[in-house]
Amino acid sequence: MKIGIFFGGPAREREISFAGGKTAMENIDKTLFEPVPVFVDGCGHFILLNPELVYAPSIRDFYPPKSYQGDYRIYSESLGRMSDDELNTMISTVGTRITPDKFSEYFKFAFIAMHGPACEDGSIQGLLEWYGIPYSGPSLMGSSIGIDKSVFRSQFDGVIHWY
Numbered sequence: 001m002k003i004g005i006f007f008g009g010p011a012r013e014r015e016i017s018f019a020g021g022k023t024a025m026e027n028i029d030k031t032l033f034e035p036v037p038v039f040v041d042g043c044g045h046f047i048l049l050n051p052e053l054v055y056a057p058s059i060r061d062f063y064p065p066k067s068y069q070g071d072y073r074i075y076s077e078s079l080g081r082m083s084d085d086e087l088n089t090m091i092s093t094v095g096t097r098i099t100p101d102k103f104s105e106y107f108k109f110a111f112i113a114m115h116g117p118a119c120e121d122g123s124i125q126g127l128l129e130w131y132g133i134p135y136s137g138p139s140l141m142g143s144s145i146g147i148d149k150s151v152f153r154s155q156f157d158g159v160i161h162w163y
Helices: 014-027 051-055 084-092 100-106 123-130 140-147 149-156
Strands: 002-008 034-040 046-049 095-098 109-112
Touching (some): 002 014, 002 100, 014 034, 014 051, 034 051, 034 095, 046 100, 084 095, 095 100, 100 123
Parallel strands (some): 002 034, 002 109
Antiparallel strands (some): 034 046, 046 095
16 A cells, blocks of 8 residues: 655744654555655645655755755745746656645555644645545644644643643
8 A cells, every 4th residue: 555655844843744754754564555755845735755855864955956046955935936837847856746636646545744834733634634535643623723732721621631
């Protein structure tokens, strides 16, 4: 079974997510599952990443490609607005851009190694649910409540003993 390993994203925790994605790729039982690296760039584009790039030290070591970075190591959203053709050309140097409606053509299950807003707040879970892709971790509701610590505490006050 093909498992989409989702990592990256727009949140500041994207490098931690990248490390989590690497760990998942390295430790998944490859006799049972085929890992499919799905990199989400800072603008929310889904990219089937060339597998060898998963082992780069940092996201900025491969994306945006060095030819787009100039003298500074930046994240893709710092490049400014690009046309779809320019964006697709850049993405093609690291992998293949896919849209959520095509996820099921590439994998049957999603392992979410993403962190922060737009990643573990229910957004990615809702997107996966919309397209019928089962995923790891809490549900859309659990994620949306869990990311808001004050709402989470109010829901479970008296049930969980806070230390």
